Amino acid sequence: xxxxxxxxxxxxxxxxxxxxxxxxxxxxxxxxxxxxxxxxxxxxxxxxxxxxxxxxxxxxxxxxxxxxxxxxxxxxxxxxxxxxxxxxxxxxxxxxxxxxxxxxxxxxxxxxxxxxxxxxxxxxxxxxxxxxxxxxxxxxxxxxxxxxxxxxxxxxxxxxxxxxxxxxxxxxxxxxxxxxxxxxxxxxxxxxxxxxxxxxxxxxxxxxxxxxxxxxxxxxxxxxxxxxxxxxxxxxxxxxxxxxxxxxxxxxxxxxxxxxxxxxxxxxxxxxxxxxxxxxxxxxxxxxxxxxxxxxxxxxxxxxxxxxxxxxxxxxxxxxx
Amino acid sequence: xxxxxxxxxxxxxxxxxxxxxxxxxxxxxxxxxxxxxxxxxxxxxxxxxxxxxxxxxxxxxxxxxxxxxxxxxxxxxxxxxxxxxxxxxxxxxxxxxxxxxxxxxxxxxxxxxxxxxxxxxxxxxxxxxxxxxxxxxxxxxxxxxxxxxxxxxxxxxxxxxxxxxxxxxxxxxxxxxxxxxxxxxxxxxxxxxxxxxxxxxxxxxxxxxxxxxxxxxxxxxxxxxxxxxxxxxxxxxxxxxxxxx
Numbered sequence: 002x003x004x005x006x007x008x009x010x011x012x013x014x015x016x017x018x019x020x021x022x023x024x025x026x027x028x029x030x031x032x033x034x035x036x037x038x039x040x041x042x043x044x045x046x047x048x049x050x051x052x053x054x055x056x057x058x059x060x061x062x063x064x065x066x067x068x069x070x071x072x073x074x075x076x077x078x079x080x081x082x083x084x085x086x087x088x089x090x091x092x093x094x095x096x097x098x099x100x101x102x103x104x105x106x107x108x109x110x111x112x113x114x115x116x117x118x119x120x121x122x123x124x125x126x127x128x129x130x131x132x133x134x135x136x137x138x139x140x141x142x143x144x145x146x147x148x149x150x151x152x153x154x155x156x157x158x159x160x161x162x163x164x165x166x167x168x169x170x171x172x173x174x175x176x177x178x179x180x181x182x183x184x185x186x187x188x189x190x191x192x193x194x195x196x197x198x199x200x201x202x203x204x205x206x207x208x209x210x211x212x213x214x215x216x217x218x219x220x221x222x223x224x225x226x227x228x229x230x231x232x233x234x235x236x237x238x239x240x241x242x243x244x245x246x247x248x249x250x251x252x253x254x255x256x257x258x259x260x261x262x263x264x265x266x267x268x269x270x271x272x273x274x275x276x277x278x279x280x281x282x283x284x285x286x287x288x289x290x291x292x293x294x295x296x297x298x299x300x301x302x303x304x305x306x307x308x309x310x311x312x313x314x315x316x317x318x319x320x321x322x
Numbered sequence: 323x324x325x326x327x328x329x330x331x332x333x334x335x336x337x338x339x340x341x342x343x344x345x346x347x348x349x350x351x352x353x354x355x356x357x358x359x360x361x362x363x364x365x366x367x368x369x370x371x372x373x374x375x376x377x378x379x380x381x382x383x384x385x386x387x388x389x390x391x392x393x394x395x396x397x398x399x400x401x402x403x404x405x406x407x408x409x410x411x412x413x414x415x416x417x418x419x420x421x422x423x424x425x426x427x428x429x430x431x432x433x434x435x436x437x438x439x440x441x442x443x444x445x446x447x448x449x450x451x452x453x454x455x456x457x458x459x460x461x462x463x464x465x466x467x468x469x470x471x472x473x474x475x476x477x478x479x480x481x482x483x484x485x486x487x488x489x490x491x492x493x494x495x496x497x498x499x500x501x502x503x504x505x506x507x508x509x510x511x512x513x514x515x516x517x518x519x520x521x522x523x524x525x526x527x528x529x530x531x532x533x534x535x536x537x538x539x540x541x542x543x544x545x546x547x548x549x550x551x552x553x554x555x556x557x558x559x560x561x562x563x564x565x566x567x
Contacts (some may be wrong), residue, residue, distance in 0.1 A: 022561070035349075103409075106408055106409075107381055107409075110408040110430060111337050111340070111408060111431050112339075113429075113430050114340055114342050114408070114429040114431065115339040115429040117431075117433075118339075118340060118344070118347075118431075118433060119343055121433035122346060122347055122430070122433065124341060125347075125433065125434075126350060136343075136346075139339045139342070139343075143339060258438075
């Protein structure tokens, strides 16, 4: 698709059309004024010939006409500019969405392919109970992966339409994170997760538990997923700065380029390049994280010293000590 | 038609469940199967094990499937390759076919269909093999020699005839030259060159590529400082081009 856009003839390019219409408009303004002057000069001539009172005929309205013309042209210009900006935004969104469909197709099709493969195999052959159990276990995992993907889309829709379901409750954040990690230990095998809280105190905060867990899940799975170290590790640090509570998620993964610090939070954005297939996943995870942080009146910031040097995601929440 | 020796099938697929399922079914059909979970190990297995057929996924970590395909086709035009990909757009199919894939199946696929296609591809391949010594068949669709400017490369003998006389080319130089010739006039990024030419991935020194280019320029360019055949493209990579003679 993207290639199709760049391949269209240059004179169909939106920037060219934009410049062309502005030039055309400016030229028409000059011509309007020029013709108006011409015509009024002609009229003046006629008035003089027939000895009419030209104050009555023309008054000194020339500047008024020019002013009105300029204002109208100005309004049209602003209109064109707004349409141009909107158009650019829509193209960008369209590209991101295309990206999303590409990536998410893969995420949805993979478990379906696996399920279909095993079901057809079961129809074709008979297996011992042990073998059956192995393959059935694969299928259960695939169903889990599929429902996880479906949930991610539904969650996004819920968050965007501002229906959170559960109420907000006051909970200790350190305990919540600890609890979350013990409960979901099986999802992060071979990964070392440590929690550091040098102050030793608890941080009570009003959270929506299911949303907050979604935020933790996304940040931690990212740390594990985008990680090429032999032993992935994630350090979660709680620290109070002035009136802000910082929760740092530091991993030893593949890191992030400086130019991508902000982009990665965009909806459907995927780091990596689509053409060499390094872009994977839905492009929704961090967008969700940012939205959830905002719902909790905070924000998320990404930092990294570059490719291969790990990355740090900091959740900042307003906190009065 | 009975073959005592089992046919070998290499499955290059990163999704463990799908790979295991394919292995199970292909083994039940009487094939010998090895799984490679990424492009690099896929290329290694292909070199070491000499499979009779390759089933290839496109979205692979490290080197993607299309690069694996190109890399294999630089050396072996014959081994049947079947792409199994979640990308089902006809653009992707055309891309695969233009790189020399024999068959393309979209995921989710029908098991019976896959098995029949695999069998058919293997039968076809065995016909070619019977029709004569495989070494007689041109292993690469390019001509055996290639001429540009005042230079001539003989891919078969690994010799280049250029301004400084006769040069024996290393195996790696021949691979890289074939890749440039096959992509004449099209820019190739350094990482692509590394991926297809060497089977490397990641941030491993793309300088290696630069060193080879320096050498090629010394061999083939009239003025290595002002190259006309092996040109650099800023922040893209390299492009090989010349007027057709």
